[in-house]
Amino acid sequence: MSDYNMSHLDQLEAEAIFILRETAAQFENPGLLFSAGKDSIVMAHLARKAFYPSRLPFPLVHVDTGHNFNETIAFRDAYAEKIGARLHVGLVQDSIDKGSAVEETGANASRNKLQTVTLLETIEEQQYDAVLGGGRRDEEKARAKERFFSHRNDFGEWDPKNQRPELWNLFNGRKQPGENFRVFPLSNFTEMDVWMYMHQEGIELPSLYYAHERETVTRNGVILAVSEFVQPRDGETVETKMIRFRTMGDATITGAIESSADTMEKIIEEVAAARQTERGNRADDKRSETAMEDRKKEGYF
Amino acid sequence: MDLLRFTTAGSVDDGKSTLIGRLLYDSKSIFEDQMEAIKESSRKKGDENVNLALLTDGLKAEREQGITIDVAYRYFATPKRKFIVADTPGHIQYTRNMVTGASTANLAIILIDARKGVIEQTKRHSFIANLLRIQHVVVAVNKMDLVDYSQEVYDNIVADYKAFASRLDNIVDIETIPMSALNGDNIVDKSTNMDWYQGASLLYHLEHVYVGGDENHIQARFPVQWVIRPQSTEFHDFRGFAGRVAGGVFKPGDDVTVLPSGFSTKVKGIHKDETELSEAFAPQSVTITLEDEIDLSRGDMLVKENNPPKQGQDIDAMICWFSATTLSAKKKLIIRHTTKEAKAVVQELTYKVDINTLRKEESAETFSLNEIGRISLRIASPIFYDSYNKNRHTGSFILIDPGNNETVAAGMII
Numbered sequence: 001m002s003d004y005n006m007s008h009l010d011q012l013e014a015e016a017i018f019i020l021r022e023t024a025a026q027f028e029n030p031g032l033l034f035s036a037g038k039d040s041i042v043m044a045h046l047a048r049k050a051f052y053p054s055r056l057p058f059p060l061v062h063v064d065t066g067h068n069f070n071e072t073i074a075f076r077d078a079y080a081e082k083i084g085a086r087l088h089v090g091l092v093q094d095s096i097d098k099g100s101a102v103e104e105t106g107a108n109a110s111r112n113k114l115q116t117v118t119l120l121e122t123i124e125e126q127q128y129d130a131v132l133g134g135g136r137r138d139e140e141k142a143r144a145k146e147r148f149f150s151h152r153n154d155f156g157e158w159d160p161k162n163q164r165p166e167l168w169n170l171f172n173g174r175k176q177p178g179e180n181f182r183v184f185p186l187s188n189f190t191e192m193d194v195w196m197y198m199h200q201e202g203i204e205l206p207s208l209y210y211a212h213e214r215e216t217v218t219r220n221g222v223i224l225a226v227s228e229f230v231q232p233r234d235g236e237t238v239e240t241k242m243i244r245f246r247t248m249g250d251a252t253i254t255g256a257i258e259s260s261a262d263t264m265e266k267i268i269e270e271v272a273a274a275r276q277t278e279r280g281n282r283a284d285d286k287r288s289e290t291a292m293e294d295r296k297k298e299g300y301f
Numbered sequence: 302m303d304l305l306r307f308t309t310a311g312s313v314d315d316g317k318s319t320l321i322g323r324l325l326y327d328s329k330s331i332f333e334d335q336m337e338a339i340k341e342s343s344r345k346k347g348d349e350n351v352n353l354a355l356l357t358d359g360l361k362a363e364r365e366q367g368i369t370i371d372v373a374y375r376y377f378a379t380p381k382r383k384f385i386v387a388d389t390p391g392h393i394q395y396t397r398n399m400v401t402g403a404s405t406a407n408l409a410i411i412l413i414d415a416r417k418g419v420i421e422q423t424k425r426h427s428f429i430a431n432l433l434r435i436q437h438v439v440v441a442v443n444k445m446d447l448v449d450y451s452q453e454v455y456d457n458i459v460a461d462y463k464a465f466a467s468r469l470d471n472i473v474d475i476e477t478i479p480m481s482a483l484n485g486d487n488i489v490d491k492s493t494n495m496d497w498y499q500g501a502s503l504l505y506h507l508e509h510v511y512v513g514g515d516e517n518h519i520q521a522r523f524p525v526q527w528v529i530r531p532q533s534t535e536f537h538d539f540r541g542f543a544g545r546v547a548g549g550v551f552k553p554g555d556d557v558t559v560l561p562s563g564f565s566t567k568v569k570g571i572h573k574d575e576t577e578l579s580e581a582f583a584p585q586s587v588t589i590t591l592e593d594e595i596d597l598s599r600g601d602m603l604v605k606e607n608n609p610p611k612q613g614q615d616i617d618a619m620i621c622w623f624s625a626t627t628l629s630a631k632k633k634l635i636i637r638h639t640t641k642e643a644k645a646v647v648q649e650l651t652y653k654v655d656i657n658t659l660r661k662e663e664s665a666e667t668f669s670l671n672e673i674g675r676i677s678l679r680i681a682s683p684i685f686y687d688s689y690n691k692n693r694h695t696g697s698f699i700l701i702d703p704g705n706n707e708t709v710a711a712g713m714i715i
Contacts, residue, residue: 004513004516004518004550004582004583005303005513006303006304006584006585007302007303008302008303008304008383010585011304011584012304013586014545014584014585014586015584015586017545017586018526018545018586021526021527021543021544021586022526022640024527025526025527025640048574049573049574050543050586051527051529051543052529052574052575052588053529053531053533053535053536053539054529054530054531054533054536055531137374137375137376138375138376144373144374144375145371145372145373145374160371163371164707164708165397165398165400165401165623165708165711166401166708167400167401167404167405167697167699167708167711168404168405168693168694168699169405169545169694170637170638170697170699172699172701172706172708174635174701174706175706176706188374188376188385190376190378190383192378193383
């Protein structure tokens with residue numbers, strides 16, 4: 001039976017497609033979280049494959065902090081148009097204007113935490129009963145305990161100590177009115193798998209992922225791109241560096257790495273040799289030892 | 302590169318998390334910032350050595366109590382293979398968690414503390430691995446450093462284990478390895494402390510064990526998951542049945558039968574997005590088109606006539622009960638089997654297994670949390686199934702409590 005072998009990437013793809021179809025079948029109104037970051041691009045790519053030649057049976061949903069890189073927003077809009085998907089954008093600014101979210105102040109203020117408020121408001125307004133996300137279990141230790149179908153109570157909260165067991169390929173998406181699910185088809189992918197899969201599939205990414213020259217400041221050991229959201233402070237000097245980004249979050253918190261990897265092959269080599277996790281440059285995870293778990297309990301992805 | 306999914310089982314303090322930490326660390330799958338973070342946590346807690354268990358115990362409650370609460374999934378890769386590890390806790394809810402981890406695993410590592418030898422928990426873990434039909438088991442005799450790397454101690458444990466395991470029919474391949482996870486003996490490299498051991502290191506074994514025969518490639522089964530009807534100008538007449546092959550091989554031109562209607566037709570094409578495939582086998586996700594327009598939707602199944610599954614409303618199964626509320630006969634539940642969901646009622650609790658002695662208790666009137674036993678179940682509409690021992694996909698199911706929507710049991714059809 002040695003003919004019937006699948007590579008690990010083919011197995012991961014088959015699993016993710018199964019989960020995407022299962023989400024469409026078990027829920028009435030799902031949405032796919034799309035930030036134009038590499039994991040969400042892989043998600044949209046897999047969703048297109050899962051339902052081809054139909055269009056996606058759910059919209060792309062972006063929670064926009066307003067602090068995104070311009071390249072990210074341009075890519076988001078072009079991508080949605082290319083695959084013919086509906087795009088719904090929830091704005092953190094709207095939550096701030098309404099008074100449901102309060103802008104952080106102080107030296108390390110970011111809108112990262114406010115995303116949760118806007119995400120929960122968007123879910124409620126649009127009545128999504130399942131939100132698909134590109135979270136992976138290898139990203140962070142709290143995510144390692146996450147289910148494919150992750151149940152949230154009617155406040156959007158996660159209860160990690162009391163999760164439904166998940167057996168075989170049988171997913172229980174039953175819920176009470178008001179409750180919803182977060183669904184993570186890429187759970188079993190690692191960062192390396194994502195890059196190898198993108199390479200195999202010839203997936204296009206925003207230019208920020210590839211090495212380019214940019215003005216930067218180094219703050220608390222993290223290289224930040226100078227932009228309208230990040231301005232040099234007293235004592236900081238602006239340096240032009242050859243950099244790229246390993247993850248895509250807000251311009252205020254996403255650290256770059258110095259790199260000359262300007263093709264996917266070079267990035268894969270770099271990832272293989274990397275000695276730091278990709279979230280190692282994310283200031284949001286460094287706030288405390290269980291920062292991710294705390295945010296997830298409140299409703300963050 | 303292929304994929305191996307394995308699960309680990311051991312009782313409290315057998316060093317399971319340390320073993321996984323060691324595999325990750327020695328295979329260079331731990332990043333510097335993760336290592337820095339756990340060094341810092343270990344220092345704060347006053348641990349003498351870096352506590353590798355902190356790599357897998359991610360939740361706040363786990364780190365506070367120094368225990369593992371829930372199944373954690375870990376990933377590492379060598380140039381030979383990618384590995385997915387389901388790290389399952391040794392005590393709280395251990396049956397539920399081990400069954401969960403085992404349900405998707407090709408291989409189980411069962412840890413034994415060399416000082417304690419084969420104990421009740423070893424037997425429980427082996428029983429569950431066998432019940433879930435994990436065909437490959439590695440018995441990791443750990444903490445050999447604490448018995449002076451004694452060959453005699455090891456040989457006695459292996460003899461004890463093999464005597465017990467001869468009763469477990471589904472486990473076809475048992476490998477025993479003496480090791481010290483703490484010191485790294487026989488984990489990645491062969492230990493210099495145990496020259497008497499001729500076998501492979503754990504990682505070498507995991508990289509090379511053959512697990513290709515775990516899927517069923519004989520009996521064709523395709524549970525329909527979703528119907529694709531684009532209703533666009535370009536694909537006006539396209540009607541594809543999306544799903545994951547659960548067994549056997551499908552090819553264009555094959556004669557197939559549709560269950561439950563019983564209609565026969567031929568496979569027209571097998572699609573994976575724009576690509577047309579010449580065949581599809583388990584566990585591929587594909588879209589199948591048929592020659593004739595017939596009624597077919599989610600929950601139905603495509604099969605081949607010469608090799609049909611069983612169908613019916615009454616099944617006998619082994620189940621593990623996961624709920625704090627006890628199970629008794631006449632209980633009404635929801636069954637989820639392949640892509641089908643239906644109401645079901647428990648007709649009879651046939652017997653309960655005492656997983657410490659493996660004895661059957663035939664007079665049991667209830668199953669409590671984490672108990673395992675045989676039941677008969679009546680389902681509101683027919684399902685298409687195989688015995689679990691023939692096919693993991695069409696032989697497994699879960700039971701859901703309609704009152705609170707919790708998953709309350711895992712079932713394996715006999």
